[in-house]
Amino acid sequence: MKRDSRLSGVLHVLLHMAEMNGPVTSETMARAMQTNPVVIRRIMAGLREAGLVRSEKGHGGGWTIGRPLSEITLRDIYDALGRPDLFAIGNRTESPGCLVEQAVNAALDDSLAEAEALLIARFGTVTLAALSADFHARMVASGRSVDLETNHAPL
Amino acid sequence: MKRDSRLSGVLHVLLHMAEMNGPVTSETMARAMQTNPVVIRRIMAGLREAGLVRSEKGHGGGWTIGRPLSEITLRDIYDALGRPDLFAIGNRTESPGCLVEQAVNAALDDSLAEAEALLIARFGTVTLAALSADFHARMVASGRSVDLETNHAPL
DNA sequence: TTTCATGTAATTCGATATGTTACATGATGG
C-alpha cells in the first residue's frame, strides 16, 4: 500500500510559509518540495476551505497562513485534509454475511478505533507553533541559517 | 491506498479451521473466502514458520492449528505475517536534509509510534479463543448452525 | 504410479497516491 503523505507534506509547506514574510506561491513551494504546483494547490484546497490558510490570485498573490501558529493543531489540518484513512490494515469484507468474519471485524475494528482515537487526540495537542519551535531548535543546533536555499533546491 | 487485509483474512481462516475436525485444504478455504488457494498458502506460510499452524501434503492433507486457541493472540499472528505496516499515512521523505521536514517527521513518528505501541499491546490481549467465543455467541444469537455452507458459497 | 495437496516463482490485474498537462478564472500593473 502506498502511504498517504499529504499530512506530512502540508505540514512541511506550512512551516516554510511561517518563515516567509509575504505570500508564497504554489510554484515556489513546489520547487522547495520537489513536486508539482498542482499538487500543492490540491493539498492546500482543504485548508483554505477550513480557513487555515488564504490564497490570493494575481501579482503578489500566493498563500498565507490564516491564524496564529499556536491556534492550529495537527488535528485541524488532518480534518481539513478530509480525515484520510489512518490505517494500512483493514477488514477483508466490510459487511460480511459470515458470522466468523463479523466476529473478526468487530475485534479488529475495536482495536483500530481505540488506536485512532488516541492518535487523533494526540494530533489535537500538537500545534504548528510547537513544530516551528522544534524546527528553530534544530536550526540553532545545526548552526544553519533560515532560508530555503540551504535545505532545498535554490529558488 | 489499498488496505492490507491479510490479518483479517488469516483470522477468518483460522477460526474456520477451528470449527473443522480434520485438516482443511487451501482449496476449501479459498472457496469459502472467495479467493485463490495460492493466496491462502501465502498468508499461511508465515504462520507455519512461526509454528502456529501445520500443513500436510498429499491425500488427507491440508492445514491444522498447531496450538490451543487460547495460546494464540492477534499479536502472534501479526508478527507471523511479518509485522506489516499499520499506518496508511507516513512521511513524505524518510531522511530529509531539510530541518523543517525533520521536525515534521519527528512529530509524526512520535505520535504514530505511540499509537502503534497501543495497538500491538492490544493485539497481545486478544486470543483466538476469545474471537471464537464471540463467534459462537453470535451464532447462538442468530440461530444459525455451525457450517460453512450457511455463510459461504457451498463447498 | 496416479492422485491429491502444498510450495513458490513469475506474471497480471486493480486500486490509488502522486505527477503532469491543459485551460479557465480572476487580480494587478502598466
Place this chain on the structure above:
DNA sequence: CCATCATGTAACATATCGAATTACATGAAA
C-alpha cells in the same frame, strides 16, 4: 484595456503495491 501572474480544476498519465492468477515443482498417500 490587456498582458502577466497566480490560483482553480478537470482530465489524464505514471508508479506502486496488494491481490489474484498461472505454471510448475515437491512430496505424501492410496
